[in-house]
Amino acid sequence: MSDALPASRLTLPAPAKLNRMLHITGRRADGYHELQTLFQFLDHGDTLHLAPRDDGKIRLTPGIAGVAPEENLIVRAARRLQAESGCPLGADIHLEKRLPMGGGLGGGSSDAATTLLGLDALWRLGLTLERLAALGLALGADVPVFVHGHAAWAEGIGERLTPVTLDTPWFVVVHPGIEVATPAVFRAPELTRHTPPITMARALQGGASSWRNDCEATVRALYPPVAAALDWLSERAPTMLTGTGACVFARLATEEQADRLLAEIGGRWKAFKARGLNRSPLHDVLDR
Template sequence: MPESPHLTLPAPAKLNRLLLITGRRPDGYHELQTLFQFLDHGDTLTLAPRADGQVRLTPTLHGVAPEHNLIVRAARLLQAEAGCRLGAEIHLEKRLPMGGGLGGGSSNAATTLLGLDRLWGLGFDLDRLAALGLSLGADVPVFVRGHAAWAEGIGERLTPVDLDTPWFVVIHPGVTVSTQAVFGAAQLTRDTLPITMARALQGGASSWRNDCEATVRELYPEVARALDWLSSRAPTMLTGTGACVFARLQSKGEADRLLAEATRHHWQAFMARGLNCSPLHAVLGR
């Protein structure tokens, strides 16, 4: 018998190379300005169609019920939008830490949307898939569109940009940061003056910062220790609301040496290259 069709696809990590908080909306969401960039490191999803309409995900993630997992939610949302009677068998190879600020759940959702669109033969365009993704989370559209971007609003208004593509060493301090706790903190900066995309890009990486960093430092001493250790060796920032922190290096050799040092100091760490085009889109040819 012929093998059933399947797709094995990357779900890359992202970094926030800059993150400004410029206000708070009446609905409680925060107005942001940020620069998203992908990494050549992330999770992997293997998807295969099912004829019975069921969506099954393996393995289950500790503390996350299957019906709450963004992969399952994305698959069922796409089913409903398309009126599709097919289902999916999905296997997740998880590498990205949960609550790390690397966008793992959002990236998983985007890979599910694009992968099942291909497997189920739906032919949805990126605008339609990105709109579906936004209903799952503010970071999903950038992964759907697949290009480094300047983002505004709650992160959903995207303009493609080409950023420098240095090497990064990323440390996970071993804690899970609550985005809700960070954005709910009284001391969080919420009144940074907005800047233009042109000004942000002209200023370059040396002027970029993350408005969440001071609050996360205060709430999570483990993150503060990681920031202090890494920043003594290379230019360092928090990504998103954390917990991961990243150092920017100009060469693979520098990154290799810093990763080796981090490992000797018992940090959970990995090395990756910055990318302007998502590896998911490279595989799918979108």
């Protein structure tokens, strides 16, 4: 790496993800749950603006209410990258936050992955995706899929990834106006924890009509606003919870159908439309 401060700045997307299916196949001795899931990206998410500093400081703006700066995944990702690489540079990072916290869309994990890849480029470190994904895993189980940037079949706690190519329909994503506490869902005694494992080939062969989310019944019971959104949407299109929620998504064949559903939702909930993607738009930007 050159000792000179790079002059470039980067504006990068931090896309949302959906869990197109989610099975819980067991619980480990350390309390983590074993999963099988299909991750897919959306052409909608947060945006990060990154600029280098020569004093080693990491400055994030704006702050997020209720989250101390040093606890923010963006700052933690930057600090881990500094420690791993020995880089003396810092960064000013401005976050345009669009994805809700506690929504199951992977916003914090995506922000962390964009920070790792963006600062790797900005600081001219040249680390491999595998090394960056390993750094990301220490921050959260969903970070590696955003680092690698391809739709994936995931196992373990979500970190063992196999790239896949999924259908790319339009989605309408609804946020029911609450935040779901993931630990509460995984602690719930009624949560399904022993779904028999299946192969990736079987999951893909079954297709979207056969996919489900094992967390959905528990989240329905714990969070009535999520249940209301699922019931309303499912009368209009195939609908599922993503992750542990709170967001739910409806799958549509065309953008026109997505527009009509958004119009019908009106002001009932916060909602957006997005296209499913097999390649992360973050990687599209970085490869230009």
